[in-house]
């Protein structure tokens with residue numbers, strides 16, 4: 328595929344992902360998930376990241392002087408060639424968030440959903456906006472902004488839906504490349520249910536256009552170092568059987584990931600049952616019939632799955648993106664995350680903008696905590712373990728998300744061999760006169776008084792933090808956001 332024929336002065340193409348950068352040494356406190364329930368805290372530690380963005384050393388109890396006499400010689404790095412980044416007291420490095428489900432094209436509509444529910448929300452708010460992004464200047468404006476906004480909230484990897492439009496979808500891929508955000512990019516496939524002005528004309532056309540977008544990404548980032556194409560049947564009601572069959576076949580041939588929605592809303596489920604009577608009232612079975620339940624399939628929502636469906640999802644090793652903000656906003660229901668996890672299904676978090684009202688994975692994490700508490704209350708259960716903890720939702724936002732997008736060996740944690748996709752988080756320490764002279768804006772919403780444990784600081788961040796606490800963000804070792 329060639330270029331898209333519009334002003335793309337900011338686009339860097341494949342060279343961006345390979346641009347030489349310096350070796351870096353990070354010093355300070357590092358926090359990441361050790362297990363689903365446990366965070367690991369490394370204080371006064373040093374992490375060395377090579378010029379390719381890969382972590383090559385993690386050394387606890389190492390200050391700058393020690394790092395200079397131990398780590399750097401071991402790596403044959405010269406001090407003067409190494410960039411040193413030191414976290415201030417109270418700051419900590421944390422893996423970048425992985426948003427396993429969001430619609431880049433819907434970003435202008437965040438917060439706009441009124442009292443709608445899924446099917447009328449799609450017709451009233453969503454399809455008209457998505458269709459309008461066939462205007463490339465408009466797509467450029469929206470996509471540039473959504474990338475900047477999500478990076479500023481610490482999202483280093485995003486599984487994006489674009490629209491049905493090929494040039495605009497390719498533009499989103501180009502902009503992620505030039506901005507340095509790791510992304511899965513999906514052209515939306517839909518050949519039924521939508522309005523006549525926003526539909527693929529036929530299964531064949533949908534397949535051809537999907538292949539064009541895949542080819543575009545593979546031309547720009549042949550090794551999929553930063554961008555991965557993802558096959559994206561919108562959801563079963565919007566895809567004919569022949570289209571889903573073609574897409575299932577494509578997934579098999581290419582071994583690419585797949586993303587779609589499942590069991591989000593009760594009317595949607597009834598619609599699927601009426602459209603696909605052969606699936607025996609099983610939404611999951613519809614996807615399975617067409618080869619779309621693969622180990623690389625991301626299923627957004629899974630709110631109303633039956634026991635049998637969840638078992639099928641587990642058997643196929645497909646993954647679930649939990650989108651609590653969206654499920655509350657458009658009143659879809661409460662997904663039973665503990666139940667999914669107990670079954671052995673991998674779960675990550677999704678903002679699902681703009682069904683979800685916020686670009687922040689941190690917001691999704693705290694909302695996941697609250698939804699899990701509502702599930703306890705609704706079912707009249709009081710078992711502590713039904714509730715998701717701060718540690719658990721941070722796992723879902725990082726390591727869990729990495730498993731959902733199939734990148735658990737690369738991202739989500741801070742081990743040697745992983746890539747440096749990291750955010751530097753800073754909380755406001757009360758009494759820091761210098762900061763108080765800021766006038767408040769940069770202090771953010773989290774006040775730390777000095778007597779909190781690190782576990783308490785992290786909990787305060789999860790419940791009250793926002794983008795003001797995200798001071799810097801790196802992807803593959805490249806600084807992609809800095810709060811000034």
Ligand SMILES: Nc1nc2[nH]cnc2c(=O)[nH]1
Nearest residue numbers: 430561562588653679682
């Ligand atoms: N939340 C959500 N669910 C969907 N189901 C089909 N399309 C969509 C969408 O754009 N958002």
Ligand SMILES: [Zn+2]
Nearest residue numbers: 588627679682
């Ligand atoms: Zn969605």
